[in-house]
Amino acid sequence: MVEVSQHTLVPEHRLIDDDEIDALLAEYDISRTDLPKIKRTDPALPDEAATGDVVRIERDSRTTDRAVVHRLVIE
Numbered sequence: 316m317v318e319v320s321q322h323t324l325v326p327e328h329r330l331i332d333d334d335e336i337d338a339l340l341a342e343y344d345i346s347r348t349d350l351p352k353i354k355r356t357d358p359a360l361p362d363e364a365a366t367g368d369v370v371r372i373e374r375d376s377r378t379t380d381r382a383v384v385h386r387l388v389i390e
Contacts, residue, residue: 319358326374328359331385336369339385353386366390 319325331339340346347369355366364370368388376382 325359326372328361328364329371329373330361330364331369331371335371339369347387350385350387352389355388355390360388364388 336347343349347367350369353360353370355364360370366388370386370388372384372386374382374384
């Protein structure tokens with residue numbers, strides 16, 4: 316079986332800690348529920364991801380070299 320999260324086309328998904336979440340939410344003046352969502356069943360998520368966690372996704376970008384997005388893990 317192929318491990319989807321290890322495929323070369325899948326960007327890095329990393330859980331962030333509470334301090335990083337607080338800084339992110341303060342920077343954009345938003346709440347956790349305002350973040351875009353990602354389902355817990357998404358195969359690219361780390362195994363330890365739980366509902367309510369926030370994941371940082373870093374993608375290659377043609378215009379900015381690296382694009383960083385954050386997603387709230389939902390059931």
